[in-house]
Amino acid sequence: MRRLAGRLRPRARQVRATVEAIVDTVIRHEFGGTALFREDALDWTVEVMVGRIELMPSFLSLGMVALTALFDRLAQARTGRRFHALPADRRAALFDGWRRGPVSFMRDFTDFYTKMGIFVYCARIEELAAEEAAAVPLRRRARVRGVS
């Protein structure tokens, strides 16, 4: 029991790897190839998503972790490899299949990762943009000083 409880924590290695793979899939699907895509916002998004699962009421958090682990295993049943070990294009197809599929709790599951993932990701790119905007005058000032 204790071993199972240890595995069903958001920060357990396999759960975290699956969260990372799902977030990567969602953000690349939503923003890949657009002006809003930033590779440097992904790690932070994953970390915050894990934190948000921890922040949920414990009965929801347990359910979300269990579903995340199940989602990883279901990919193995279909493709022979766990979701987090699949190449990016296979992940995207699988995730989209569940998102549009008939199983309502899996639609809710993909919906949570999609909505919360892009919310957190957009919060990060907004932050990065603000940091860069604040840094621009400093860089300009440094250049001017260097020339003079």
Place this chain on the structure above:
Amino acid sequence: MKRTLDCDVLVVGSGPGGATTAALLAEAGRDVILVEEGRHLPLESAESYSLEEMNQKYRNGGLNVGFGPTRLTYLEGRCVGGASEINAALYHVPLPDTLRQWSIRHQLDGMGPDELAPHFEAIEREMNVSPARDGVGPAAERLAAGAEALGWKVGEVRRFWRYTKGADGSWLGRRQSITETMVPRFLEAGGRLLAETWVQRIEHDGRRARAAVAFSTREGRRGEGTRIRFREVVLAAGAVQTPALLRRSGVRRMVGDTLRVHPMLRVAARFPEPVNDPSFGVPVHQVEQFKPHITLGCSHSSLPHLALWLAGDVDERARLLAEWEKLAIFYVAVTGDGRGRVRSLPGFDEPVVYQPTTGRDLALLGEGIYRLGELLFAAGAEGFYGPVEGAPATTDRRQLERLRTNLPQGRMNVSAIHLFCSCPMGGDPRTSAVDPWGRMHDLANVRIHDASILPDTPGVNPQGTIMAVARRNTLRWLEA
């Protein structure tokens, strides 16, 4: 228990109702302990509506789900000051007819509009209620223009906002919350504030309560226990946590069986020109034509929130977000009819909420979306996304008519930021948990002073009403 504390009055929850009560009692010379589960943080500890603020001040980081036929998410504050620290600071007085109906239907003496007026006026002074003096922003202007084009009544909502004049004559505004007003008053009067302390249960003998069993919540886990003995206790932890605490304590009659909400649907509207200027904060206009049962307004519309509520055609999301300044979030909120339940689960600290959606709720939401669509088109919007998950944009009246009558219950994202009525007040003990002055029918020295006791949905933001009712009940208590 590691330690025991004693006081005249224990107040559980430091939101608008709890802090108002605690400040008045402490100023009257009572020895008061005010307990709050969340942290004591300054108003500016995080930017409004940011992820950081959600982590610091929202219960469960903002991830609260109500179970039922419709997907419902709801928000609660969890910090000193409660919801007043995280809301839009909008101030409303319920319509006079609403208060009159409450008085008659629920046998509430002293709850008519004239009797409550002095309490609302006192709250307005204390909380610096004021109209916006620094502009309202382009999204609010669109809402007002659309309503005016249709001949609908629209108005600016006053806010808890203090203005001072700068050296150059311009107005400098500062949002007001409970940590800016009532909490300093309470502390100055000698009250004791225990932040990061969660009350697990109230000890009682079925007639009177004796003590509260509380635990530290520092560093996110249950820590040292404290037993707080009192003569009287006021519960003000909000419409979900107050009934949850009572039910954990074995008090269940008319507790947590009648939760009501204002169900809210949001849409992201797209305009041909920029309408989104986050520097204006929360837009302050609302359409009053259909109040109290339907309210239309606009919301905070930063990039992350747009991403969250752009529920329509997700394949288009990145393209739409690339021009986020042409998008703004608008909402419809209605007076919900469904009676929800709050239940505590054995082994879990957090309660479970079940919230049904009635046919009347769906009809009002459909009508509200239809009216909102009419308004957005009149204001020049090209179309709007949401509220149905996965549906394409609504761009013409035919689609709008379909939404009016065919909102698919299972595919809507309904949210609620106003929750009440879970321990309603009333003159009849068979249909209410507390009497018309907030005293529990079943436990003589337990009072409730928060949104739980509102007998019905007010149809407006309830913060002003909660504070006015808490003030009314506390002053009556002190006179006795």
